[in-house]
Amino acid sequence: MSDAISFHAVSLVATARTALQAAQKIGDRRAGRDASEQQPADDVWFDLEVLLRELQTHVARLRLRAAVGVEDVASAVQSFEDRLLIDDFARVLDVMHQKLLSLYPAVDEDLVEDVRRFGVAAHARALEDDAADGSTEFAIEAARLSDRLAELG
Template identity: 35%
Template sequence: MSESSPDEPPNSAAVLESMTLLATLSTAAEVGKSVARRRLGRDPSAQEPPDRAAIHLRNTGRTLMDLLMQLALSRVPLDHPEEPLPHAVRHFDLLLKLRRAERLTQDMHQRLLSLYPEVSSELVEEARLLRNKIARFWETAPSDPDSPHLSDVLEQGISFVVWTRHEVPVE
């Protein structure tokens, strides 16, 4: 394998192969975590004790907020907008992060259900709506003109995390 100089553009095939590997590893990691939780006897659809649900909500909320902020910062214009490879890499990164945000939101929704009625039904519903909005954006943008705009998804996501921080009891 020959090394390229910093001035040479990256090999498109190598970049796409790396993105495919990253997507595969990301999916495998999520499946591995899910299997490990189930082996420990943690059913994601089951109710959790409120104190454990609250801890997980705070941690997952922080992770989701970090991810949303990364997505917001990734909207900075590229140095060379005419080059297709940086756009492809950025789009790929966006899709991976959105898929992760969708999973985190689903997780938060499930844990909020464990805290209901200690948290408002509106917050529980907001988690469901946000998860659906992220999924719709992921599946339809940019081809569908009725698809939610990324800024709307980010705004709703950030608002949801802040709202969760205010309603989830701190022990």
């Protein structure tokens, strides 16, 4: 496959992904699921359980990626997929942060802030040229945060 075809395929995937995420956000808001609004605690706890399962799936994939090394052409594809995965992880953390704010002060302020900080760091990491560097450490930190969140419920 030529480089031009590969580039167009990656561009198509990225564009479709962005459109899907925008449609999901619009659908959520129309359905009354807006994470930026204060919500009742029961609704938030339910949403956090669902988000935690999604976060744990991303953590498992991050750890697997860190353990498996891939070279040459597959490396470019792997790098793109890793960036998408890290971006998904960051997106889940953004929503979790908003949900946790609805529960504050019933939840630890440090945890709420750690979720926010790690989400910001993950968004930045997804855009870095060397996103693969330190992937093992990132996966370990992601797992630690996921474990702390799991202890809430």
